[in-house]
Amino acid sequence: MNSFTTPWGEFDLARFPEDPRDPLRAWDAADEYLLRHLHGSDGEPADLSGTVAVVGDRWGALTTALAAHRPVQITDSFLAQEATRANLARNGVAPDAVRLLSTQDTPPDRIDVLLIRVPKSLALLEDQLHRLAPRLHEGTLVVGTGRVTEIHTSTLKLFERLVGPTRTSLAVKKARLIFCTPDPGVQRPANPWPHRYALPEGIGAVSGRTVTNHAGTFCAERLDIGTRFFLPRLPRHGGPERIVDLGCGNGVVGTAAALANPEAEVLFIDESYQAVASAEATFRENAGSRAAEFQVGDGLAAVPPQSVDLVLNNPPFHTHQATTDTTAWRMFTGSRKALRPGGELWVIGNRHLGYHVKLRKVFGNCEVVASDPKFVILRAVKR
Template identity: 70%
Template structure:
């Protein structure tokens, strides 16, 4: 078996067949060599249920016409694309988006509103809507940091890997849910646990699950407007340990869904102990910044450096900004970008002096090195001659092989039985 993929994700790139048509869907960025699909059995199960084509619950199809539909956590836009096609294009009297691109004050009840934490997922949704010939209306594509709709008639939830993100988003959406709101979650059986169901019950109301179909399951929740879920516990804050260099004892802010919300992970801790000191005026990128602790430590070590924090997660970028501002003050200069790695539209060739990177090796439930490879190639393009990429990673991932292939060099800065810190220089 190919170690870079999981068995459930290596099916051929077949179209998603739905009651409203067949859709050729892609992840973002699209790669013809990529075997990971942009949809799975959980997406298919939910769509068939909404059309009344399953035995998962009594009753006919879910009424969608004229109702405000919110799709939370749609990974690559499969649900949003199919439901937008089902609802048709916007009526002529529908309000346009505000000049800023944010939704208008009174959105019309047509088509779904997507809420996602993923920049890549949002880009994939736009491309999949275009591929399907469906009008793309950015006012219906929101992030987890945007103000949610004031009323939700149908809430469809793709269960995320992070239970914390689900908790935060259900708290944020609860005021818009009423007694008549249809709430349905979907996920693979490995993604839905007792703790998932308890979360729905604690925040929204009584919850039950369907039978499993093709290793996917649905979650049905009946909203109880009298339920008091209590305050949203996110974001979390904690103090860093005292022996990790310039960031010792500093405060970290973690919004829900950001890596290591409760404590510093051992890989980042190892990285912090071996970070380079940026030169005055150097442009330093914390790539895949998470809660921003690495970039904040670099700013503390090199006060004259220009820091840029980049992540594809909106929650992560918000965490990084709060971590940085908490420790360096509200007026300290820095950039915070939600982007696909070192997007060429944002980083000109030769515009960066130092990249600090702890690359992820999972995409939802799949193990893949595609993100790390994109981060490394983007770093090489954006770095100036003599610029450096510093990477921390699990020893077994073999990042040194990729870095030598790209840069022609790679030096081991530090290592222990589990992690390595590597340095590659653009010649």
């Protein structure tokens, strides 16, 4: 936890889940730059009356600092929502001071101030601008913020094409602001999201089937090569079993496992609302009304201990712009807790990430199931 100094006061903030060993802060220079601008550091203070929408706030820093203006936060991240709740509480802010929405929820009917933390995914930004632009009016203040490395010509063109005239600020501490003026006359094309594509042949139970991808979901444009390697090599079990597709993305792995074993019950988990919506759409299209669960959450934290037979996992190795193995560690330790004795965790990952070392520490064993020059599939058993 660290102290975040803003024009609205000083706030103690932390990421979620809070880890005192984590050196990463819950805000960065882009958040600081935006708040200074709104307070009038380079001109007149912004009018923050009316409905203030904060989009993509990564750990709740912007929402917490602006809580006096009763903002609506819109995020794709369950962890960002939980961080916001925790940061509001630790700073003595009533939870009802802020309205928390996901990217799958209906946005406010009218938005008077739109603040956007530019996401890593240009597709997610595109989808959100399509959804939010009809709620803007000529007087809406629209300001985006991000690190210099996150704001590209394509980013600005997207604002220009979907909202209105756009310009950028000078860079300050490697951060930049985006200023956009809503133009009611903009003729927006149809929103291309969600996107559907057919899977290639020769990849197991889902060969030739169609997956649905909401914007921002991993491998939303095409099947990534790691999953392509994983699918035909999934474990072949029969009979009743409870399977978790952990970090499910568009749900293609869990759907493949379900189709290969008609008696299996599959739980799809991801911290992304867009991902879980994609997984449910993919599963329903290919498995119909068959029973399955879809959960937005913090890994396996909400799954009862010793209730799972098989976990399938392709762990992320970055959080926003930071490369970290923290999420993988939590997924591995959570899997061991959730698995029944004899249950298995199957992991696909890049060879250079060294997941075998971590799995041996957590499970006491690790077997290489298959490998190629880039990827490795690992199997750990709960003894």
